Amino acid sequence: MKTQDYIRLEDQYGAHNYHPLDVVIERGEGIWLYDVEGKKYLDFLAAYSAVNQGHCHPKIAEAAKEQIAQLTLTSRAFRNKQLPLLYKDLYDISGMDISLPMNSGAEAVETAIKVARKWGYNKKKIPADRAEIIVCENNFHGRTTTVVSFSTEEDYRKGFGPFTPGFKIIPFGDADALEQAITPNTAAFLVEPIQGEAGIIIPPDGFLSKAYELCKKNNVLFILDEIQSGLGRAGKMFAYQYEDVQPDAVIIGKALSGGFYPVSAVLSKKEVLGVFNPGEHGSTFGGNPLGCAIARAALKVLLDEKLAGNSAELGTYFLNRLKELQSPKIKEVRGRGLWIGLELTEKARPYCEKLKDEGMLCKETHDTVIRFAPPLIIKKDELDWAFERIRRVIQ
Numbered sequence: 001m002k003t004q005d006y007i008r009l010e011d012q013y014g015a016h017n018y019h020p021l022d023v024v025i026e027r028g029e030g031i032w033l034y035d036v037e038g039k040k041y042l043d044f045l046a047a048y049s050a051v052n053q054g055h056c057h058p059k060i061a062e063a064a065k066e067q068i069a070q071l072t073l074t075s076r077a078f079r080n081k082q083l084p085l086l087y088k089d090l091y092d093i094s095g096m097d098i099s100l101p102m103n104s105g106a107e108a109v110e111t112a113i114k115v116a117r118k119w120g121y122n123k124k125k126i127p128a129d130r131a132e133i134i135v136c137e138n139n140f141h142g143r144t145t146t147v148v149s150f151s152t153e154e155d156y157r158k159g160f161g162p163f164t165p166g167f168k169i170i171p172f173g174d175a176d177a178l179e180q181a182i183t184p185n186t187a188a189f190l191v192e193p194i195q196g197e198a199g200i201i202i203p204p205d206g207f208l209s210k211a212y213e214l215c216k217k218n219n220v221l222f223i224l225d226e227i228q229s230g231l232g233r234a235g236k237m238f239a240y241q242y243e244d245v246q247p248d249a250v251i252i253g254k255a256l257s258g259g260f261y262p263v264s265a266v267l268s269k270k271e272v273l274g275v276f277n278p279g280e281h282g283s284t285f286g287g288n289p290l291g292c293a294i295a296r297a298a299l300k301v302l303l304d305e306k307l308a309g310n311s312a313e314l315g316t317y318f319l320n321r322l323k324e325l326q327s328p329k330i331k332e333v334r335g336r337g338l339w340i341g342l343e344l345t346e347k348a349r350p351y352c353e354k355l356k357d358e359g360m361l362c363k364e365t366h367d368t369v370i371r372f373a374p375p376l377i378i379k380k381d382e383l384d385w386a387f388e389r390i391r392r393v394i395q
């Protein structure tokens with residue numbers, strides 16, 4: 001079968017909730033993807049940062065194969081020997097006391113929302129059903145009914161009401177607005193340290209520290225969604241580490257799987273996740289031995305190959321090169337680590353199509369922004385190769 005045959009099947013029998021580029025991938029290795037016609041592409045999206053370690057990393061594949069041959073699922077009705085080891089690894093990378101594994105990112109966000117509310121009632125003594133969670137405009141925290149309840153994206157919400165109450169929205173990066181929004185019933189402030197889906201939006205310096213201080217002062221949980229920004233993408237293990245803050249909870253996902261198998265987690269101080277009792281939250285697949293073995297290998301690759309450092313170093317290099325580009329079509333180039341948004345003065349999609357023809361896979365976000373987020377194992381000469389193509393297409 002050829003590209004068009006696969007696309008026809010997909011269009012006929014699948015729901016149309018995505019608008020993918022018309023390339024059908026059959027194989028991936030490191031930073032490279034190969035389509036069904038044998039054409040090779042540099043992956044500049046890395047599955048929205050789920051494959052920071054590169055495609056089909058041999059060490060993660062080995063761990064997965066080994067675990068698949070032994071045990072894949074027990075449910076949490078019984079214990080398995082991989083889960084405690086993952087808990088310890090998560091503690092080691094974050095210093096957060098305890099954690100709770102889930103599968104998709106959105107599920108981990110839901111978990112954080114539930115735990116924040118429970119903490120609000122049990123510890124902060126908020127009156128029943130009155131807990132509020134403050135979030136930011138242009139946030140992206142996933143697609144479940146509750147999570148889209150506090151989205152500000154028309155497409156994410158239209159037709160999906162009624163929505164879950166209990167959320168307040170402030171402008172991203174505005175500490176004064178946060179201060180105004182906090183009430184005695186505020187349980188948590190949930191925020192992305194850098195907004196990825198919104199187009200790689202970096203808040204003003206000092207915003208996170210100010211927000212953290214306000215949360216501390218008002219006994220409000222400071223919860224960071226690092227599902228996309230974390231695990232090396234922004235040039236540090238966690239993007240919040242650019243400022244002096246100590247989050248009460250951090251949500252991770254995406255690269256925790258190395259792209260192999262969905263694994264997410266909420267990491268928190270003991271008194272936060274500590275409010276859960278047996279039976280109050282769970283997931284059949286959350287914490288399964290296969291997912292845990294994969295996550296442990298994925299974290300080990302991040303550390304052994306110093307991918308956060310590579311992201312920081314090459315991210316700065318690449319951002320500076322992109323800033324040299326002279327074109328009236330470029331509105332702004334911004335980023336942190338190998339996580340860069342090129343904002344155009346016109347629609348980005350046609351440029352993504354042209355880059356595809358040049359052998360580079362990128363995706364537009366928010367109409368006018370092209371996100372550059374290659375696997376973090378990329379090397380300098382490969383970035384130079386990509387830069388030449390970007391220059392050709394933009395100029």
Ligand SMILES: *Cc1c(COP(=O)(O)O)cnc(C)c1O
Nearest residue numbers: 104105106140141142225227228
């Ligand atoms: C991708 C993402 C999510 C949702 O993760 P899924 O695995 O798609 O459910 C939540 N928050 C942020 C910041 C993300 O980038």
